Amino acid sequence: MALYLCLHALPSAITKRVDGLDLRHHVYVEHLPSRDSMRTTLYFSAVERELLRGSNLHGATEEREAGWRQEWGEVVSWTTDEEVRKELTFDLWLWACTILSLYRHVRISGEQVFNTYGAKSNEELLLGYGFVLPSNPADFLALKLSLPPSAPACLLDLLSKLKLDQLRHHVPQSGEIPPELLAQMRLLVAQPDELDAVIERASAAASWQEAVGFVSWENELDVLDALEGMLVSKLQALQQGAVADKLDGVRPEVLEMVQIYRQGQTKILQAAVTWRQTVFEQTMDKAEEAGVSIVYEDDMEDIDEEDEEE
Template structure:
């Protein structure tokens, strides 16, 4: 393969392998890497209900395709093959991506590592902005939030996976093991988390719903479409089962059902996602995201029930019922006493979270240690988290007032300390 412009190579490779983009769209560099735009000069000046991109099954990066490639490189029928089969889907796909960065473009290697034109067009590590790519100062502003703990957990899990992968690769080839750095594995893992679709899209009855039995797959071309909440899109999967071997072949297409004018970006719709999920997995956020949520539980970690509460205290009733059940006692002469205690517990829980969380002002102050794009994400996320907690405080205050009114109706005037 000749060394050419990466974008031109991607287009040529994608077309040669059976993929296609509609002639009315073009690929161009956008704020999040290569994106899809309506071509200037499109007939009629706009498009609607158009099949934007089609990717053949043969180009999709799956765990099985990655396992076959890595098995060829590391040795089929050896102890390494048995070890490879114990790796997770993420380990297989991420190491397959990383191996593309190890080698020059020799024809023999590219037979096994088929996706170099695609991988070369993925954003460079310095352009990635998920929390594992934050500076210490940027990460510090997440302290007190669920996202801070989730970031640390993800970093620990991915490092453990990387160490296992590197150990095996080193036993086969010391130089390859040294090339499999943490930075490269992190970059590949971030590409996977930000671009993957569930494997259920490849089934005879395709679905975009992730379940415990699905795993992430990469769809070159399709993953160039960025997310826009509420965007109207359709998916079309043409799938047939081969007579021998039972393997599936076919294509995956994305159809834009929006009326788009020339020059506009063409978007996909990843579904309803809160800012914590968008930031952790994708590296961007939405202002005033209506899908924002905060996860709370009583009794700390473990198997305790976790409650996801949304804006305007959405779904708070389940958490309230659990707290109410905890304080309920046969010794309570009046029900309003239990309501008051439950309201107090809920208020203290929310206030403690608010007190331990940074404010938007902490983020917006002039600080050279925070990149502008990260600052925007932090503002969006912290605003949403605090808005949810404040709505829960209002909910608890309403429960307290209702309990006080109930007491008065029973002829009891309650007196509270100033504290």
């Protein structure tokens, strides 16, 4: 479909060279947004893309561009006519792919066309559509859990068996961490004997909640410690890339959109940090009520120092 759009945008003298080519949607294509009007992040200049550094959107933009460049390269390699190959630039391919992203659900019926975006975060809106909403009720923070290369095969099998192999999660504006992410982290930080116990429970469990809804109080606190590191790291990266009110070479509308996006992400991360701290304190209280004595490394160091002094 992207190639079909591109062919409509090529000079007629070029497309006439292709035998059997039937391009019947010129009127429709002529009314599509132009390349100059695009404001998605793939149309950001190099300076403007730097405004995204430290955010999820920086990597997402590079990943999408790499994918579309690969597709474009494959299509160009199939094209045998040299003149068509010259005209079929990545700039044109980028425009066509962006149009398809904008209007993927549209059907041509001879009447006025309306498009609905649905409930999307500002990250999705800016990446795919080129705008953000200052007060977006559907905004969220995307968190992706990375599995270590050394993760044992039994862990990967367990994640798949429990249907916990989706590693990308959405954190709402309340900051509450998705329970599926917490379950995955319980498995990642579990001790060998704890993991064996989960595997045994999973063989008869009807859901992941039965198998890994809780492992141990020590495990739960380890999860919350690891979660703190993850959230603080992302928050620091986002804050270090804070955007000034005015920058040379940056379009004002782009600057405003990026500021709104980053502010929203920062607020959600701060809410998540607060949520984690609350849950951590509650978990400590529950562990003590259960008669579990939790000793941290810092506490052990203090004890060792006291012993040495004696």
